[in-house]
Amino acid sequence: MNDSPVLDDLELEVARTLRAKADQVVVGDAPFNPEAGPTLGVIPLARAHGPRRRVLLAAAAAVVVAGLGAAALGIARLADSPGNPSVTMAASTRFTMRQQGTAGFVPATMPDGWTLQQMDVGSTLFPGHRARWQLFGGNESPMARGVLVGTVRDEGRVIEGATHTVHGRPAEVGPSPEPTAPPGAIRASWIDGDVVHDALAVGMDEAEVVAFLDTLVTRHDPTAGFDASSGTPLPKVSDAVVEDSYSTRVVYADPAGGAVQVTATSSDHYGGLLHRLAGAPGADGFVLRGTMGGGSEDLPFVSVARNDGWTVEVMGQDSSTIGEDPGLLDDILATAEPVTTRQLIDRGVAQPVTATYPVDGWTVDVHGTQTEAVAVCLTAASGPTVCTTAEDAGGSRLTAGSALVDGRWVVVAVSRGESATVRTTDVASTRVVDDPVDLSAQGERQRSGDAVAQVVPVPAEADAVEVLVPTTDDHWTGFTYDRPGD
Amino acid sequence: MPTDTGRSFDALYRASSTHMVRLAWLLVGSRSVAEEVVQDAFLALHQRWCTIDNHGGYLRRAVVNGSLRSRRRSARELRSLALLGEPPPTGDAQVDSMWDAIQTLRPERRAVVVLRYWADLPHGEIAEILDCPVATVRTRLHRALAELRKEIAR
Numbered sequence: 001m002n003d004s005p006v007l008d009d010l011e012l013e014v015a016r017t018l019r020a021k022a023d024q025v026v027v028g029d030a031p032f033n034p035e036a037g038p039t040l041g042v043i044p045l046a047r048a049h050g051p052r053r054r055v056l057l058a059a060a061a062a063v064v065v066a067g068l069g070a071a072a073l074g075i076a077r078l079a080d081s082p083g084n085p086s087v088t089m090a091a092s093t094r095f096t097m098r099q100q101g102t103a104g105f106v107p108a109t110m111p112d113g114w115t116l117q118q119m120d121v122g123s124t125l126f127p128g129h130r131a132r133w134q135l136f137g138g139n140e141s142p143m144a145r146g147v148l149v150g151t152v153r154d155e156g157r158v159i160e161g162a163t164h165t166v167h168g169r170p171a172e173v174g175p176s177p178e179p180t181a182p183p184g185a186i187r188a189s190w191i192d193g194d195v196v197h198d199a200l201a202v203g204m205d206e207a208e209v210v211a212f213l214d215t216l217v218t219r220h221d222p223t224a225g226f227d228a229s230s231g232t233p234l235p236k237v238s239d240a241v242v243e244d245s246y247s248t249r250v251v252y253a254d255p256a257g258g259a260v261q262v263t264a265t266s267s268d269h270y271g272g273l274l275h276r277l278a279g280a281p282g283a284d285g286f287v288l289r290g291t292m293g294g295g296s297e298d299l300p301f302v303s304v305a306r307n308d309g310w311t312v313e314v315m316g317q318d319s320s321t322i323g324e325d326p327g328l329l330d331d332i333l334a335t336a337e338p339v340t341t342r343q344l345i346d347r348g349v350a351q352p353v354t355a356t357y358p359v360d361g362w363t364v365d366v367h368g369t370q371t372e373a374v375a376v377c378l379t380a381a382s383g384p385t386v387c388t389t390a391e392d393a394g395g396s397r398l399t400a401g402s403a404l405v406d407g408r409w410v411v412v413a414v415s416r417g418e419s420a421t422v423r424t425t426d427v428a429s430t431r432v433v434d435d436p437v438d439l440s441a442q443g444e445r446q447r448s449g450d451a452v453a454q455v456v457p458v459p460a461e462a463d464a465v466e467v468l469v470p471t472t473d474d475h476w477t478g479f480t481y482d483r484p485g486d
Numbered sequence: 487m488p489t490d491t492g493r494s495f496d497a498l499y500r501a502s503s504t505h506m507v508r509l510a511w512l513l514v515g516s517r518s519v520a521e522e523v524v525q526d527a528f529l530a531l532h533q534r535w536c537t538i539d540n541h542g543g544y545l546r547r548a549v550v551n552g553s554l555r556s557r558r559r560s561a562r563e564l565r566s567l568a569l570l571g572e573p574p575p576t577g578d579a580q581v582d583s584m585w586d587a588i589q590t591l592r593p594e595r596r597a598v599v600v601l602r603y604w605a606d607l608p609h610g611e612i613a614e615i616l617d618c619p620v621a622t623v624r625t626r627l628h629r630a631l632a633e634l635r636k637e638i639a640r
Contacts, residue, residue, distance in 0.1 A: 010631060010634065010635055010638075011603060011631070013580060013584055014584060014588070014599060014603045014631075014634065015603040015604065016580075016581065016584075017580075017581045017584040017585050017588065018512055018588070018599075018600060018603055018604035019604065020576050020578065020581045021511075021512065021576070021581070021585050022508040022509075022511070022512055022604060023508075024574075024576070025504075025507060025508050025511050025517060025520075026504070027503055027504045027507045032495070032496065032499040032503075032528055032532070154617075158551065177594075177618060177622055178618075178619060178621075178622065179619075179621050179622050179625040180619075180621055247610075269619045269620070299624070299625065299628060301621075393606075477606045477607075
């Protein structure tokens with residue numbers, strides 16, 4: 001889902017500019033020619049395979065400056081993508097609603113005047129991603145010298161500009177781009193077969209980092225990471241495996257226009273070990289604080305890697321938000337408490353109804369804040385009201401939700417202009433679905449002004465569905481929902 | 487290559503080649519380089535089709551990374567590739583001014599801007615493509631918008 005669904009004027013102008021410029025590029029429909037081979041000057045993603053040669057691309061020869069006929073042809077062909085049974089180029093965020101246990105952390109209380117603005121429940125980052133992180137260093141906090149080493153199988157990564165070798169492999173070593181790392185942190189990346197290693201080190205220069213990494217002993221299974229060599233001054237302190245990460249985010253705004261977001265993640269990017277490396281111990285876990293990027297104008301944050309595995313981060317959405325109250329983020333973090341999905345839905349439903357749509361035998365009530373929908377309630381003509389969280393995409397182009405109604409899985413979508421496409425998809429993360437079934441026609445829909453409201457029952461054999469709306473002539477955005485639990 | 491694989495690859499190529507060339511072009515500002523990046527990305531995908539689960543995701547990531555790498559080409563090579571010509575100004579002063587400003591952004595920030603505001607991707611997916619934490623995406627976006635704001639105000 002979009003992290004900032006309401007765009008300001010500058011963002012809207014950027015989006016309009018990019019659309020206008022992209023639309024100037026029209027590509028002919030020459031078929032792909034694998035015999036053409038790779039081009040000169042671009043590093044192939046595959047490992048080295050024979051001599052390179054420069055070719056004049058068939059597609060390049062077919063490129064023409066935008067002409068109405070060619071443009072219409074291209075758009076018409078690509079506009080068929082969602083209906084194409086084998087292909088889509090859609091971007092969707094997967095939502096898996098936890099029926100039991102902790103679904104996130106939200107502040108129990110907020111300072112006077114602060115109100116809920118946005119709420120995203122259950123988004124899954126990096127689906128299918130499994131990374132191992134290992135921390136080598138001392139026992140002090142924060143560590144004076146320490147190295148965090150990540151290991152992940154990734155067939156798509158390449159080393160862009162090797163400056164050193166690590167374990168005999170080309171390695172890119174330089175200042176870390178990690179915005180929450182301490183100043184002076186060094187990053188080193190190298191690839192062994194299809195296994196990628198990323199290291200983040202503090203208290204060491206590039207040569208020291210490379211020398212230390214070379215002392216690590218590779219395990220039999222390359223995805224299992226490393227063992228520290230005997231006698232090393234930086235023994236292994238801890239490790240973590242990060243798999244599908246479940247995330248809930250709430251944003252609160254104050255009357256002066258400031259905003260703070262609270263993000264709870266079941267396992268953060270580093271499995272909480274960056275906090276162990278660069279943070280300090282606190283009551284609930286290791287606490288990391290600073291500004292994203294380290295500059296005075298960057299976004300301030302405070303984050304805790306909790307002992308229960310969750311990471312909770314409170315971040316000002318602009319540098320001035322906490323300028324007059326530097327303790328605000330800590331105060332908010334201190335009141336953050338675990339909540340269930342049910343409690344989050346209740347917070348959403350507590351917001352006023354912003355729109356009501358009659359859809360055949362259903363009534364759809366959308367609950368929202370000043371900026372987005374946060375909950376949606378479905379009432380059948382002869383049944384109870386069922387509420388769930390709502391997701392917003394693309395400047396309110398799409399509001400959607402997923403719920404069990406009398407044991408039957410129902411997806412609701414409210415789109416602007418065109419109807420949303422609702423179709424089956426795979427549980428695994430893939431953007432190419434072999435045989436999606438378009439469910440849109442099986443549901444009920446009602447147009448109300450510019451809005452189209454749809455209530456779509458999902459067949460029992462489907463495990464996941466996508467709800468999509470077009471953003472450009474050949475690209476779609478929306479959400480993926482896994483089948484909700486009973 | 488099995489027939490089914492070929493058919494699926496061709497379908498993906500037909501459906502997404504325009505989108506990918508546009509994406510690459512927005513990232514590199516050269517249509518010729520964009521075409522080459524996309525050719526290489528499709529070639530890599532073609533060679534690995536049977537071993538990759540997420541074809542669309544792999545393709546987009548390859549195009550973005552290829553575009554970022556292409557910025558490291560020599561000036562002479564880029565000048566040579568520019569001979570094919572680029573789309574002219576749109577005639578919309580605001581658009582052309584903003585496009586000039588976007589072209590001044592560092593490649594990594596420009597990539598985040600394009601993926602966010604043209605491809606309409608969420609921060610998490612941008613982070614996955616660029617292989618960086620979500621926080622990095624937010625920071626780059628924040629800084630890119632600040633730069634654009636300054637550039638436009640000049």
